[in-house]
Amino acid sequence: xxxxxxxxxxxxxxxxxxxxxxxxxxxxxxxxxxxxxxxxxxxxxxxxxxxxxxxxxxxxxxxxxxxxxxxxxxxxxxxxxxxxxxxxxxxxxxxxxxxxxxxxxxxxxxxxxxxxxxxxxxxxxxxxxxxxxxxxxxxxxxxxxxxxxxxxxxxxxxxxxxxxxxxxxxxxxxxxxxxxxxxxxxx
Numbered sequence: 491x492x493x494x495x496x497x498x499x500x501x502x503x504x505x506x507x508x509x510x511x512x513x514x515x516x517x518x519x520x521x522x523x524x525x526x527x528x529x530x531x532x533x534x535x536x537x538x539x540x541x542x543x544x545x546x547x548x549x550x551x552x553x554x555x556x557x558x559x560x561x562x563x564x565x566x567x568x569x570x571x572x573x574x575x576x577x578x579x580x581x582x583x584x585x586x587x588x589x590x591x592x593x594x595x596x597x598x599x600x601x602x603x604x605x606x607x608x609x610x611x612x613x614x615x616x617x618x619x620x621x622x623x624x625x626x627x628x629x630x631x632x633x634x635x636x637x638x639x640x641x642x643x644x645x646x647x648x649x650x651x652x653x654x655x656x657x658x659x660x661x662x663x664x665x666x667x668x669x670x671x672x673x674x675x676x677x
Contacts, residue, residue, distance in 0.1 A: 494623065494626070494632075494633050494634050495633065495634045495635075496633045496634065496635045496636070498530065498533040498534070498535065498635055498636040499622070499633075499634050499635050499636050499638070499639055501526075501530070501636070502523060502526045502527055502530065502535075502636045502639050503523075503526075503619075504526075505525070505526030505527075505529055505530075506518050506522040506523045506525070506526040506615070507522070507609050508526070509522040509525045509526055510522045510609050511609065513559075515609075516609075516610070517609060517610045517611060517612045517615075518609050518610070518611045518612060518615050519563070519612045519614060519615055520612070520614045520615050520618055520643060520646065520648055520649070520650045521555045521558070521559065521563070521649055521650055522615070523615060523618060523639060523643060523650070524551070524555065524643055524650040524653070524654070525552065525555065527539070527636060527639065527640055527643070528548045528551060528552065530636055533635070533636045533637070534635050534636060534637035534668065535635070535636035535637045535639065535640040536636075538637055538640065538664055538667045538668050539640070539659065541667045542658060542659045542663055542664070542667060543658060544654075544657055544658070544659055547657055550657065551653055551654070551657055554653040554656065554657075555649065555650075555653055558649040558652075558653070563649060564649075565647075565648055565649045565652045566652055567647075567652070614646065614648060617646060618639065618642045618643055618646055619639070619642070621642035621645060621646060622634050622638040622639045622641070622642040623638070625638045625641050625642055625645075626638045629669060637664075637668050640664060641661060641664050641665065641668070644659060644660060644661040644664055645661040
């Protein structure tokens with residue numbers, strides 16, 4: 491699959507691994523992929539984000555991703571569902587951080603001891619890469635670019651799509667910017 495990735499798409503994957511390592515996470519997640527896309531310049535994905543007004547709000551996106559990581563990676567939909575069961579995620583985060591320190595629920599490794607050297611990709615991150623390939627094929631694009639990864643992130647349920655939508659970037663708006671409104675369907 492990676493032989494079809496453009497240099498920009500490969501740079502996003504490498505950047506996601508870098509974000510994962512700096513955070514001390516055990517596996518590359520979808521949030522690391524979004525952070526890597528925010529780092530990009532002069533690519534189709536970065537131009538699409540700029541066209542949708544996100545270029546000057548990247549720090550706000552990073553803060554929203556940090557907040558979700560503090561909640562253990564739970565999206566607002568997840569926390570709302572738990573609230574419906576009488577579980578207050580904010581209270582749980584507060585109590586855990588009171589005892590174990592800020593960010594204790596993030597899943598990041600604090601010991602940073604021995605590590606095999608290769609980061610694995612979470613199920614969600616693998617799914618985004620597979621979806622990016624399907625999106626490229628659906629649009630009859632010969633290669634998978636960073637814009638396809640961005641489209642896949644915006645289409646996948648979870649924190650990155652929620653954060654992007656909160657900042658006015660949806661799968662539909664990205665498709666309009668990148669393809670002029672012609673919507674190709676990809677699972």
